[in-house]
Amino acid sequence: MGSEGLELKIEFCGLGFNSPLVLLSGCVGFGNEYTRVEGFSHRDVGAVCLKGTTLEPRLGNPPHRIAETEGGMLNAIGLQNPGVDHVVSEILPGLDFSETRFIANVSGSTVEEYQEVTRRFDDSPIDAMELNISCPNVKEGGVAFGNDPEMSARVVEACRGVTRKPLITKLSPNQTDIAENARRCIEAGSDALAVINTLMGMAVDIESRQPVIGNNQGGLSGPAIKPVALLKVHQVYQVAKRHGIPIIGQGGVTSAEDALEFLIAGASAVGLGTGLFYDPLAPARINLGIMEYLQRHQLGTLAELTGSLRLHQ
Amino acid sequence: MSDPATVAPPKIVESVGVVLANDAYAGGQYILRLQAPEIAARAVPGSFVHLRCAPELPLRRPLSIMLRDQTKGWIDILYKVVGRGTAALAERQVGQQLPLLGPIGNGFSPAPRGSRPVLIGGGVGMPPMLLLASELRREPHFRPVLFLGSEVPFPFAPKPSEFMLDGLPPGVLATMPLLDDWGIPARLASGQGFAGCFDGLVTDLARAWLAQLDETARQSVHLYACGPTPMLRAVAELARGFDLPCQVSLEEHMACAIGGCAGCVVQVATPTGPAMKRVCVDGPVFDASTVF
Ligand SMILES: Cc1cc2nc3c(=O)[nH]c(=O)nc-3n(C[C@H](O)[C@H](O)[C@H](O)COP(=O)(O)OP(=O)(O)OC[C@H]3O[C@@H](n4cnc5c(N)ncnc54)[C@H](O)[C@@H]3O)c2cc1C
Numbered sequence: 001m002g003s004e005g006l007e008l009k010i011e012f013c014g015l016g017f018n019s020p021l022v023l024l025s026g027c028v029g030f031g032n033e034y035t036r037v038e039g040f041s042h043r044d045v046g047a048v049c050l051k052g053t054t055l056e057p058r059l060g061n062p063p064h065r066i067a068e069t070e071g072g073m074l075n076a077i078g079l080q081n082p083g084v085d086h087v088v089s090e091i092l093p094g095l096d097f098s099e100t101r102f103i104a105n106v107s108g109s110t111v112e113e114y115q116e117v118t119r120r121f122d123d124s125p126i127d128a129m130e131l132n133i134s135c136p137n138v139k140e141g142g143v144a145f146g147n148d149p150e151m152s153a154r155v156v157e158a159c160r161g162v163t164r165k166p167l168i169t170k171l172s173p174n175q176t177d178i179a180e181n182a183r184r185c186i187e188a189g190s191d192a193l194a195v196i197n198t199l200m201g202m203a204v205d206i207e208s209r210q211p212v213i214g215n216n217q218g219g220l221s222g223p224a225i226k227p228v229a230l231l232k233v234h235q236v237y238q239v240a241k242r243h244g245i246p247i248i249g250q251g252g253v254t255s256a257e258d259a260l261e262f263l264i265a266g267a268s269a270v271g272l273g274t275g276l277f278y279d280p281l282a283p284a285r286i287n288l289g290i291m292e293y294l295q296r297h298q299l300g301t302l303a304e305l306t307g308s309l310r311l312h313q
Numbered sequence: 314m315s316d317p318a319t320v321a322p323p324k325i326v327e328s329v330g331v332v333l334a335n336d337a338y339a340g341g342q343y344i345l346r347l348q349a350p351e352i353a354a355r356a357v358p359g360s361f362v363h364l365r366c367a368p369e370l371p372l373r374r375p376l377s378i379m380l381r382d383q384t385k386g387w388i389d390i391l392y393k394v395v396g397r398g399t400a401a402l403a404e405r406q407v408g409q410q411l412p413l414l415g416p417i418g419n420g421f422s423p424a425p426r427g428s429r430p431v432l433i434g435g436g437v438g439m440p441p442m443l444l445l446a447s448e449l450r451r452e453p454h455f456r457p458v459l460f461l462g463s464e465v466p467f468p469f470a471p472k473p474s475e476f477m478l479d480g481l482p483p484g485v486l487a488t489m490p491l492l493d494d495w496g497i498p499a500r501l502a503s504g505q506g507f508a509g510c511f512d513g514l515v516t517d518l519a520r521a522w523l524a525q526l527d528e529t530a531r532q533s534v535h536l537y538a539c540g541p542t543p544m545l546r547a548v549a550e551l552a553r554g555f556d557l558p559c560q561v562s563l564e565e566h567m568a569c570a571i572g573g574c575a576g577c578v579v580q581v582a583t584p585t586g587p588a589m590k591r592v593c594v595d596g597p598v599f600d601a602s603t604v605f
């Protein structure tokens with residue numbers, strides 16, 4: 001990186017990021033999977049979010065777990081993971097923390113489970129924790145925690161009580177007022193926000209008249225959701241900037257132009273998930289594109305871009 | 314194999330293949346030849362590539378490597394048009410470029426010296442069997458046998474085999490010319506009444522041959538299979554019936570094909586209970602007794 005003295009390093013919640021790019025949860029397994037690809041380097045990204053992790057191991061959903069859709073894909077993996085203790089004792093020791101920052105993705109079915117998973121990650125080398133509040137609340141009728149500001153805030157508050165590591169709350173787009181939810185999560189102690197998680201959707205096989213996905217419904221990701229994600233980032237930024245809370249903008253990023261759109265809309269860092277499936281070497285390519293843009297616009301830092309959107313009056 | 318200790322897979326290369334040929338065969342089948350030297354060099358029997366069939370399609374498509382020439386740097390892929398991706402692939406012209414990732418996956422575990430590999434391929438599951446055969450022929454002590462089945466005309470011109478195989482109904486003589494050239498006995502099966510082919514399921518053809526072997530000869534057999542799921546289930550039954558080791562190559566929808574998304578899993582029996590294994594990097598080859 002670092003052409004002509006420019007560099008993409010940023011500070012995010014006090015953590016040094018090599019670049020504003022963050023590899024997103026559920027797209028890179030538990031961290032080392034993409035190192036199978038020649039030329040891929042964790043040094044090209046600011047952070048890597050690990051797969052959603054629960055207290056106990058989960059087998060996840062039956063196949064098919066994914067379906068291609070127009071401009072994107074649906075997934076219903078069902079949080080397949082080996083449980084937090086295995087992640088902490090067997091997986092984290094195999095990660096090279098000198099290359100990038102690793103962020104755990106905390107998931108659960110009850111507030112208590114989120115809190116316990118957070119507590120166990122707190123006692124580990126993990127750099128930060130992201131709260132995946134899009135999981136269904138089994139005690140309260142299966143509504144996703146993240147679709148209700150009150151339940152979201154309860155999760156954040158409970159987890160805040162057991163860790164001083166940076167807490168990032170990942171907001172769901174499947175709700176009426178994402179900005180209000182953001183406000184409640186910030187007040188409950190969230191250090192940063194990730195915007196957005198997948199949009200719920202379905203695909204139908206017209207021959208069998210069954211949903212393509214084993215779980216019937218799944219989360220939509222990829223370029224199809226980018227316009228929705230950009231608007232949500234813009235809306236959440238109006239709240240977050242007042243509190244100095246940074247945003248990881250995400251949803252459908254495949255190019256440097258996409259990443260720049262998110263930064264301008266209010267993000268401080270940009271997530272890359274489904275875009276990696278298109279091109280596993282996208283991080284280096286996107287970094288280069290961002291750098292060229294900064295040069296062309298004679299910008300010294302990325303921070304100058306964040307929230308620099310000029311709305312039509 | 315599902316045990317990662319057996320064959321350490323090579324690094325996956327992100328590259329652009331140039332179309333050298335994309336020839337149509339009956340039944341919507343195509344053989345695509347791509348110039349992709351790094352992938353040709355690293356492929357092992359069972360490896361596949363993840364191919365971008367058209368720029369507008371979000372996901373790549375997994376396709377097995379059928380043959381490769383390490384010197385000339387090409388790979389051959391046999392595919393059948395079944396949906397948008399493969400239909401777009403059929404439109405690709407000589408000289409066009411196709412982004413691809415590969416080689417991906419753990420290959421077949423090598424059979425022990427002195428064993429008799431029996432390879433069973435169905436439809437577009439034939440490719441991994443052919444790549445495996447091309448490797449096995451380098452070690453003459455193996456004496457492999459192939460049984461191939463198809464319900465559409467085979468994507469080659471069958472001819473009577475020069476090699477005898479006992480226990481088969483009279484007139485079952487057709488083989489793939491390339492296998493004869495390699496000195497490998499093989500037979501074809503189909504329910505479509507193609508000349509010289511066994512009339513029925515490829516697994517019944519294999520059973521007829523296995524049944525006539527004496528017990529000692531049969532105990533040295535290792536089964537390898539790739540094809541539609543019902544066929545693989547029948548091969549697994551065959552293996553169970555004769556108490557033979559059996560490796561199968563599986564298919565599942567894939568997003569990343571790198572091991573990142575857990576989208577491509579199958580349920581596998583392990584000593585500690587059921588586990589979800591990724592077809593892309595834990596497979597695509599699995600021990601049949603753990604999946605069927
Ligand atoms: C490891 C592996 C090796 C394969 N090797 C071959 C081969 O050598 N020759 C060949 O013809 N086919 C092979 N297949 C199957 C091939 O990948 C599918 O036929 C192809 O993806 C269909 O894409 P489509 O867009 O034409 O069909 P559509 O049905 O329109 O595809 C829709 C989506 O479902 C996925 N999909 C549909 N069927 C399958 C399937 N059977 N397996 C995996 N994904 C599927 C597609 O990739 C796509 O994401 C292989 C599959 C795997 C997993």
Ligand SMILES: Cc1cc2nc3c(=O)[nH]c(=O)nc-3n(C[C@H](O)[C@H](O)[C@H](O)COP(=O)(O)O)c2cc1C
Nearest residue numbers: 024025026052075132197221222251252273274574
């Ligand atoms: C296959 C897959 C699995 C995912 N798993 C998780 C998960 O475990 N936890 C989570 O918070 N988000 C998960 N997500 C959501 C992504 O992290 C990301 O927020 C979303 O896909 C939007 O970004 P993208 O369009 O760049 O993929 C998953 C997404 C995909 C495609």
Ligand code: FES
Nearest residue numbers: 570572574575593
């Ligand atoms: S396709 Fe993503 S893990 Fe196999």
